[in-house]
Amino acid sequence: MSDNERVSLLLINGPNLNLLGTREPSVYGSQTLNDVHILAKQTASKHNVGVLTFQSNHEGAIIDRIHQAREEGVKGILINPGALTHTSVGLRDALLGVSIPFIEIHVSNPHSREAFRHHSYLSDKAIAVIAGLGVTGYGESEH
Numbered sequence: 391m392s393d394n395e396r397v398s399l400l401l402i403n404g405p406n407l408n409l410l411g412t413r414e415p416s417v418y419g420s421q422t423l424n425d426v427h428i429l430a431k432q433t434a435s436k437h438n439v440g441v442l443t444f445q446s447n448h449e450g451a452i453i454d455r456i457h458q459a460r461e462e463g464v465k466g467i468l469i470n471p472g473a474l475t476h477t478s479v480g481l482r483d484a485l486l487g488v489s490i491p492f493i494e495i496h497v498s499n500p501h502s503r504e505a506f507r508h509h510s511y512l513s514d515k516a517i518a519v520i521a522g523l524g525v526t527g528y529g530e531s532e533h
């Protein structure tokens with residue numbers, strides 16, 4: 391399979407995840423978004439899968455990127471929606487609208503935090519939810 395034919399995944403990080411590494415380190419740790427991108431790409435490349443990355447603090451930009459993913463033939467989306475997890479019907483509709491399977495990722499475990507973080511607009515439609523593993527949740531466990 392050539393690079394052009396490689397299966398592609400899209401990794402999306404939502405609002406405030408550009409601050410990983412400096413943002414509330416006791417909750418989110420000290421690794422940066424760049425570390426996340428490296429980990430995800432390294433993990434995927436072991437399976438000959440490519441990863442496109444995108445981060446935005448803007449709901450509409452994320453929705454537009456999800457729409458673009460369909461045109462690009464992206465096979466799966468990995469998304470840490472940040473706070474949009476708990477607020478965005480629009481994000482849910484975008485993911486369902488493009489019919490691309492997705493995995494929801496959180497660095498922290500929202501269920502062990504404030505009550506307003508316990509509900510997700512995405513989880514019931516996600517293939518899987520990975521939460522509370524820190525940045526390692528974007529990679530693959532060694533086994």
Ligand SMILES: O=C1C[C@@](O)(C(=O)O)C[C@@H](O)[C@@H]1O
Pocket residue numbers: 405406407470471472473474475495496497498499500507
């Ligand atoms: O921004 C975030 C980050 C988060 O998605 C996580 O990765 O743990 C959890 C959300 O509740 C929060 O708003």
